[in-house]
Amino acid sequence: MGKLEGKVAVITGGATGIGRAAAKRFVEEGAFVFIYGRRQDVLDATVAELGPTARAVQGSVSDEADLDRLYAAVKAERGSVDIVFANAGPGSPLALGQITAEHVDETFDTEVKGTIFTVQKALPLMGKGGSIILTGSSAGTTGAPAFSAYSASKAAVRNLARTWAEDLKGTDIRVNVLSPGATATELAKEALGEEGQKAFAAMTPLQRMADPTEIGAVAAFLASSDSSFMTASEVAVDGGLAQL
Incomplete structure (x- = not known):
């Protein structure tokens, strides 16, 4: 039996x-998973890969009406949710001197506002023993060149x-932050290129970028009871x- 057998999970930014x-x-650990993201074609491809215990809902975490649709779908099919992984929120760089109001608004709408309402709207469906996981970042601790808004937003997520x-x-619902460093996602590979990936790997004591499966x-x-006192x-x- 898997560690998440019988659990219902919602993962935002769940398609990539x-x-x-x-x-x-x-899914491998036994959960029924709802993935949520903006691109329907990518969601559909991921659900096809995940199999019959996965569903996809299209929408943006910065749109409250979209989030309402997400949780309406969860309630209609499963009735409740045990795990919320508020993961959506890719960052984009703009160095000090180039930052625009639009860039700040977009970053905080996704990373902070999106995280707040992803979690708040899930609470009516969550019971005792629920687990909330927020995606932070090493940048929220150290800062990162040209990532002022993103780094600040991840510091906010930590708080x-x-x-x-x-x-x-009193609810027995836990909330923790998972903070990756440089991770070899599709988006990171595209944004950084080969040289950028090498640079991030060189900055990391383990001398490489993480594979997404290591973060997963x-x-x-x-998400599991293995972290029940966290x-x-x-x-x-x-x-x-x-860390160094």
Whole structure:
């Protein structure tokens, strides 16, 4: 029996990268998974890969009406949710001196507002023993050149977990942050190119970028009862990048 047998999970940003790797691991561990993202064709391809215990809902985490549709679909088919992995939120670079209001709004709408409402709208469907996982980043601790808005938004996500652990006292719902370092997702490969990937690998004590499956494995740990005495914690899965 898998560690997530009988559990229902929602994963935002679930069609690619870390989200897809986590969805695959959750399914392997016995969970029924709803993946959520913006591109219907990519969602459909991922669900076909994941199999009969996966569903896809298209939408944006920055749109409350879309999130309402997501949780309406979860309620209609499964009735409740045990695991929420608020993972959506790719970052884009703009160096100080080039930052625009639109860039800041877009970043915080996805990373902060999107995380807040992904979680808040799930709460009516969550019961005791639920697990909330927020995707942070090593950049939220160290900062990252040209990633002012993204780094600040991930520092905010880290604080959301601390605050929500207080707000959720008495519910037996846990909330933790999973903070990857440089990870070889499709988006990262496209954005960084070969030279950029080599540079990030060189900055990391393990001298490589993470594979998304390595992040997905830790998400499964935080989703399961193996982490039952953890809340308000941050788990760094960054090859040592933000630790030294």
